[in-house]
Amino acid sequence: MYDELIAYINSQLSSELTEEEIALIKKTFKLKKLRKHQFLLQEGEVCQLAGFVVKGALKQYTVDENGKEDILGLYIENWWAGDRESYSKGTPSPFYIDAFEATEIMAVSAEDFTNYLSDQRFISELIRTLSERQSMQLLKRVYAAKTLSAEDRLADLEKNYPEFFQRFPQHIIASYLGMTKETLSRIRANSHRK
Amino acid sequence: MYDELIAYINSQLSSELTEEEIALIKKTFKLKKLRKHQFLLQEGEVCQLAGFVVKGALKQYTVDENGKEDILGLYIENWWAGDRESYSKGTPSPFYIDAFEATEIMAVSAEDFTNYLSDQRFISELIRTLSERQSMQLLKRVYAAKTLSAEDRLADLEKNYPEFFQRFPQHIIASYLGMTKETLSRIRANSHRK
């Protein structure tokens, strides 16, 4: 049950996890199952749980005054879900995160993280690696949103994350990319014609 | 000479720096002076130096095939400058970073960082805090670029980082916000009229 998580963490470290570290992971990470549409986090709450997606898919979003969702993140297997800032500082999160399909997460509570994990060497290395990658991905998204046309943003996503198109309907992808579903549909119609 | 840096780091930590840690900072951080227009990093290079801006201002940007700069980051006093991913992995950076005015940075080489700092407790805590903040800021910028109008993006920046308007000309701010200098100029003309 911990296989995917341990394999993933090993793949991100410069040296393999020790037996003690694996024991600590098994002690602190717990399987959390979410049904479709169930929330991992709601706006205004403190993020108590963060973890590794073993199976399933989630979306992170805000809701504006008209009730329209703005998708800020999509997470599938082998991604980490949660609001890191809220989780670590204990401040209310501005985001919703919910399961887009039945989902299983290997999750740690903020309390266990502080008590058992935060001083671990392998955790420091892991966080450093993941946060570098996340910052780079976010900066690419800033660049794309600022600078690229709707067509180029779509082409980028199709190239870099083709699996999203199997997992999420077009109107979700459109919102993630910062365009309307109509625009996304038209771009696809055009590129097919070529 | 190390006062600003040490005060800043202390302000970010849960407990004050010890004498040994301060000694280590003084050993590894060195003052780097940049003249106006001098590069801290150029596209294709590996980022060898990263550090804390004591005085001055820098811009981070890419250059497209037509030579047009796209500003991705602006840094002034009390910010950190450098490409973290390139710095830590030793991979070529896609960015330029140059001094927008005469600038002083307290910088560490990637080598010294690995040899002396990366295993330090206070560095782990510092990186964790800063990277959480950076991720949050970047996600806000993704949201702004995707969702807000040019007028709202400008209002946001005026509210949250008014100091930028004292330090950078309008065409640089416009590029940072993902609009043309003409649009920025027109928005200001309109809001003045009210």
Place this chain on the structure above:
DNA sequence: CGATTCTTTGAAAACAGTCAATCTGTGTGG
């Protein structure tokens, strides 16, 4: 001063959004 660099203004064009209607597929209950 003369020369960049920065900012403003105008007119036309392009891109993407909005609103509204229709079409498609899927699954559910009678």
Place this chain on the structure above:
DNA sequence: CCACACAGATTGACTGTTTTCAAAGAATCG
């Protein structure tokens, strides 16, 4: 098994914001 509801995708006409291109005006620096 059919009818219906529902979520998702497409299409058309129209609107509005922002860009592009061009020119000129203002400010700053050597």
